[in-house]
Amino acid sequence: MEFDIQTFSLGKSFGEIVAVHDLNLAVERGTIFGLVGPDGAGKTTTMRMLCSLISPDRGKGSIRNLDIVKDSEEIKKYIGYMPQKFSLYGDLTVMENLVFYAEIYEVPRKVMKEKIDYLLVFSNLKEHTKKLADQLSGGMKQKLALSCNLIHTPEYLFLDEPTIGVDPVARRELWKILFDLRAQGVTIFVSTPYMDEAERCDVIGLMNQGKIINQNPPANMINGFQKTILSVFADDPHQGKAFAPTLPYVEDAYLMGEEIHVVLEDDRNDQNKIFDDFVKQGIKVKEIKKIKPALEDIFVNLVRHEQENQDQK
Structure with missing residues (x-):
């Protein structure tokens, strides 16, 4: 088994607030890993550390055997990162955003058109190339953001709660795209507060108050309850x-x-x-x-026992 994303006692604090505490993760290549938990659990901080956007206070992490601190610039060549907030340019069209990101990632001109055409079909945006990004629905915006992050063919894709505020149909479409990417060998690291989405992942880490309280395939969690x-x-x-x-x-x-x-x-x-x-x-x-039991039942039960253990200390 080959683990391409790993952390060892990774931690991050903001003042007196411990956002991530002694995080140990191991993500296998070519899988979808889901980081699942409520708001404030530490999911975004974890993802930003893995993407070398912020530095951990303690512990270590690696992607593709590259250290997330020492090799931060090298790591960025292999990843795509889609934050929670829509980060594209609203006053540019769909096509202009794709071209802009292709140029940022230094995609060669000779392959740019072919790559953009592929992504427009892949994300069902081919009929919307002339629309301004601000004119798109929530689901279309997310698919455009995803396409811009795929323009340089990353090996690792990090998605921070990509379906928040997106309608159910668009959520299903987005997950279909993720399954297609996994089939192409892309390793996907996605955070979500939705337990139904967690069940679609190969492995999930249930996170609460900065800690992973269980990491397993969803079926193993359910069958082991x-x-x-x-x-x-x-x-x-x-x-x-x-x-x-x-x-x-x-x-x-x-x-x-x-x-x-x-x-x-x-x-x-x-x-x-x-x-x-x-x-x-x-x-x-x-x-x-x-x-x-559903995953939500398991999560509630684990959180309850975690709280009881803390109260006993």
Whole structure:
């Protein structure tokens, strides 16, 4: 197994705030790695360190066996980086932005036209070349930004929450492009707060408060979760969510939309017992069923245990 992106106890602080704490990552070549977590988890800081845009305070990192500090200028030749904020020129057309970035990356003139034509087809922007970037929809802007970062054929692509503010159709289109890039051998490092997107990655790192709390393929995380989760539909989900943790056999309870997800300590307590205890409390239950855990359930559970461990110290 060949790891092309690695970190060893990587850390970064801003004053007294520890943004990234002892980060250890290993990303295999030609895969999609997802850094998953809520706002403020440290995802953007991690990505900016890996792209040699900011220097770590401690630890080490490498891409393609190049040190992210010592070889920062060399690394930039092999990567494409797409930040959260749309960073192209709104007063230039789609075509003008592509030409501009081709010139920045010193793409030879003899291959520039061919490369741009390919990217326009690849990103479904061929019919929009004369539009100003500011006139594009959110999804089109993201695809243009992605195309500009692909103009120099990078080996590694870093995307910081690329689908924030993008409609569901555009999200699917963007992920199709990422799958196509992976098939071409590009290593993709993407951050996202969306658990459904995390499931599309080959490996994910669940990140919270600057730490990776689990790093595995999504299927391994789901299949390795040993606890029972019940989905409860109650007339008053907020009352049910508050009551469930008071039961001695319930480890945790939280809302997922209109459902209460109840985590049991073991398999011995079935739906009937939960139902009876809710009814005794005066909470009407419409439906209760055992469900397969989703990544969001696993993340909530891991964060809860992480917090309990911190409180015990």
